Amino acid sequence: MSTPIPNRTQVAIIGAGPSGLLLGQLLHKAGIEAVILERQTGDYVLSRIRAGVLEQVCIDLMDEAGVGQRMHQEGLVHGGFEMLYGGTRHRIDMNKLTGGKNVMVYGQTELTRDLMDARQAAGLPTVYEAKDVAIHDFGSAKPRVTYWKDGVEHTLECDFIAGCDGFHGVCRASVPRTAIREFEKVYPFGWLGLLSDTPPVSEELIYVNSPRGFALCSQRSKTRSRYYLQVPLTDRIEEWTDEAFWQELRLRLDDEGREKLVTGPSLEKSIAPLRSFVTEPLRFGRLFLAGDAGHIVPPTGAKGLNLAATDVKYLSSAIVEFYQERSDAGIDGYSARCLRRIWKAERFSWWFTQLMHRFPDDGPISAKFQEAELDYLLNSEAGSRSIAENYVGLPLDFGE
Ligand code: APR
Numbered sequence: 001m002s003t004p005i006p007n008r009t010q011v012a013i014i015g016a017g018p019s020g021l022l023l024g025q026l027l028h029k030a031g032i033e034a035v036i037l038e039r040q041t042g043d044y045v046l047s048r049i050r051a052g053v054l055e056q057v058c059i060d061l062m063d064e065a066g067v068g069q070r071m072h073q074e075g076l077v078h079g080g081f082e083m084l085y086g087g088t089r090h091r092i093d094m095n096k097l098t099g100g101k102n103v104m105v106y107g108q109t110e111l112t113r114d115l116m117d118a119r120q121a122a123g124l125p126t127v128y129e130a131k132d133v134a135i136h137d138f139g140s141a142k143p144r145v146t147y148w149k150d151g152v153e154h155t156l157e158c159d160f161i162a163g164c165d166g167f168h169g170v171c172r173a174s175v176p177r178t179a180i181r182e183f184e185k186v187y188p189f190g191w192l193g194l195l196s197d198t199p200p201v202s203e204e205l206i207y208v209n210s211p212r213g214f215a216l217c218s219q220r221s222k223t224r225s226r227y228y229l230q231v232p233l234t235d236r237i238e239e240w241t242d243e244a245f246w247q248e249l250r251l252r253l254d255d256e257g258r259e260k261l262v263t264g265p266s267l268e269k270s271i272a273p274l275r276s277f278v279t280e281p282l283r284f285g286r287l288f289l290a291g292d293a294g295h296i297v298p299p300t301g302a303k304g305l306n307l308a309a310t311d312v313k314y315l316s317s318a319i320v321e322f323y324q325e326r327s328d329a330g331i332d333g334y335s336a337r338c339l340r341r342i343w344k345a346e347r348f349s350w351w352f353t354q355l356m357h358r359f360p361d362d363g364p365i366s367a368k369f370q371e372a373e374l375d376y377l378l379n380s381e382a383g384s385r386s387i388a389e390n391y392v393g394l395p396l397d398f399g400e
């Protein structure tokens with residue numbers, strides 16, 4: 001039986017990606033009501049293949065939301081990763097360099113599924129295929145959201161609107177242009193990703209800086225691999241056969257990688273552009289932006305999902321404080337608190353991207369700079385520690 005949809009709630013959440021679903025779950029745990037409005041079907045949301053490296057703070061949040069069980073069973077704990085350049089691999093021992101911290105390899109799709117299942121099991125209201133969602137009066141204490149479902153227009157009254165509707169959503173677009181500032185950098189290449197049911201080439205992830213461009217060997221499980229190649233933005237996905245992909249990956253790997261690489265048919269193949277993007281501020285009266293609605297990172301540092309999770313943590317704490325302690329402090333501080341963390345992850349993701357990719361217009365000197373920087377970083381404990389500390393994720397209260 002489907003859950004009845006009320007016409008009034010405390011928090012209207014726009015978007016049922018990881019941000020919206022995790023926020024819904026954290027609010028539910030605190031006894032706060034929310035309705036989620038999602039433009040797509042649940043199956044469509046689950047069909048999007050995204051990154052899969054969780055920082056400890058993200059793991060903790062899944063536990064706090066009561067949805068960490070399958071993640072702990074099936075997720076793979078990684079204490080390090082490899083960087084390959086000049087034909088040689090160097091291991092970043094994250095665990096040792098950060099005093100015992102690790103990351104967890106667990107696909108965003110799986111995390112989203114766990115959150116969806118928990119929401120459904122708790123009978124919490126979600127409207128899938130909500131069309132023409134529009135947000136109103138968020139500058140007042142009585143915001144509203146209107147949407148169409150099955151040919152009927154509905155109004156949802158609420159205290160707050162959480163814009164968890166991703167980069168192309170309606171929430172950020174509804175803010176007057178004079179009230180918002182956007183910072184953006186678009187990179188001159190994309191990532192061609194391939195998912196296959198083949199064992200990963202190595203136990204840990206390998207980030208590759210090769211003269212032919214960046215490559216990444218990632219994984220979803222012991223039997224499922226995810227690989228990426230840096231490609232020109234002009235490349236079209238139809239032009240990349242599986243065989244061409246594997247051949248190019250081989251050319252970017254080292255001898256050991258070429259030997260151990262197991263190839264197979266692709267389950268999914270797509271090209272994604274790379275972008276750094278931040279919106280300031282993230283709060284507009286009773287409207288809050290969280291996750292990809294407010295910022296995008298290039299995927300090199302695996303920070304997108306983790307940043308979304310920490311925005312949501314700050315937002316749920318602020319909303320809980322509002323209802324339970326009748327205090328506006330958390331809400332007033334939301335934007336600055338998030339942005340402080342976001343900019344650090346943006347900085348790391350940009351820096352790691354420019355360290356590992358070939359930039360078409362930069363000429364041979366930039367490869368020499370990269371080589372010198374990699375040689376320094378990977379042979380200096382301070383340098384390696386800085387990479388490790390950022391990769392495992394800064395603590396939630398860093399610098400506070
Ligand atoms: N009305 C309702 N829903 C909408 C609208 C709209 N107008 N516009 C977008 N949405 C929905 C999308 O269909 C999507 O399901 O909002 C959801 C946003 O989900 P994501 O794009 O996954 O964003 P977020 O939940 O913030 O997750 C961030 O996703 O892109 C990755 O790297 C990123 O891992 C990070 C994570």
Ligand code: PHB
Nearest residue numbers: 051052218299300301302
């Ligand atoms: C992925 O597994 O999809 C992945 C892993 C690490 C990254 C980016 C993507 O940095």
